[in-house]
Amino acid sequence: MKRGEERKSFKMYINNAPLVKALMEYAKQDTIRFHMPGHKGGKAFPRAFLDNLAAWDVTEIPGMDNLYCPTGVIAQAQTLAAKAFDAHHTLFMVNGSTLGIQAMIMAACKPGDKLVVPRNSHRSVWSAMVLADVKPIYVQPQYDQENFIATQVSVRDIQRVLDENPDAVGVLVVHPNYYGMCSHLKQIEKVVHGRGKLLLVDEAHGAHFIFHPDLPPSAGELGADMWVQSAHKTLPALTQGAYLHVKGSRVDVKRVAQVIAMLQTSSPSYLIMASLDWARAIMEAEGKALMESLMEEISYVKARLRSHIGLLTTDDYGKREEVEALDPTRLVLDVRPLGITGYRAERLLREVGVQVEMSDIYRLVLICSVSDDRAIFNVLVERLEKLADKLSGHRLGPCFEDNKISTFQEIPQQIMSPREAFYSIIENIPLKESAGRICAGVIGAYPPGVPRFCPGELIDKEGINELLNIQRYGGALFGLVEGNLVPVVSE
């Protein structure tokens, strides 16, 4: 097709390609991106990469190696990554930490095995339990009642559940959580390995930790047997790019690779794999300096927003026993002083060209990476200050603070395994009518962002009232289908 013809056909077809059109318009708006992927519109990619996206999109031709039996360039890239991330083996993945979590669990457990998992796990943990027929032993993360936020699991709780379940195969820890809160992973490691169990870590949000000594130590440095990282969240890598690292002799890396090959496409994207190689290379060479300047910028942003418009961050929440450290690169802005919810702040910011990663009732969560520079942070500060001016005098409407909603810490009765619940006949019924039924999904509210009922658990009145109360005060429910319906096991 000639250039002129191509332009004409592009114009003709664009209205019939809604996804292409939406992406084109988003890119044209020049919105400031505080969301993933961490390359932020390609800023951290070399020109050669951006100019050759289509040319480099190849398959397993000679010279390009094979992800599932690597002996050439992929093997070399993975070996370099293992060295950079303090692992013995690194496996590239093109389906995010989602696949990594499934692979860790399926490689570590046999059907019927018990695994200790935090209740605020990513949904891939439940899909892995269905796939592998693993029995969850739940541990609740602690809850910061003052700030309506689930924090981390405590070492004491891990110890307790392992004492109660000496036959558990291992423990999975989410470190850090979405808000950048890290657990006392070293102490947990001692407890877990002291009992001869496996330590698996979901470090989806912490791929950058290893690159600066002022960042929290990474799971590999703290003795995890396996840990997964979404390179695409905090490093300059393409969406879906992730690493699964293995260290020590407790895990058979061949088994892990076998599970990945079983679950993942047989045509892995060379672009994603190349971005994993690139992210490691650039971070190894320049990561320390880049992270240093990122931390400086963020600490300036926090100080300025605190002094000019009174915004708080998780630094202001005070020390909590179960949280060892906060990721200084995760910008969590508590917008209560503006008199609006986090949800509204997200919408208002979007209208002025700033897109954040996530909001909850009181907070905005911004993903920052080495691709963000001073100019970007200045725009953020300027737009937030303008917003604060416009809103001055606002008072947050009826809110949790007036009501002091408490959340339930007991774990509901487990009637069947997640796999049994998944393979039952399932029907969707109104939440209000679901007491006494067995939950077939993962149902909860933000805040606290922790499931209230997990698959296979008995739904009770108390839980339903708690969810509806949170919703009444502006919180959002998750896991419901077709409006307010709960998936339950058919009687």
Ligand SMILES: Cc1ncc(COP(=O)(O)O)c(C=O)c1O
């Ligand atoms: C804590 C946590 N773990 C795992 C995942 C899955 O990561 P990915 O999007 O790379 O599949 C997410 C995604 O947001 C997450 O927040």
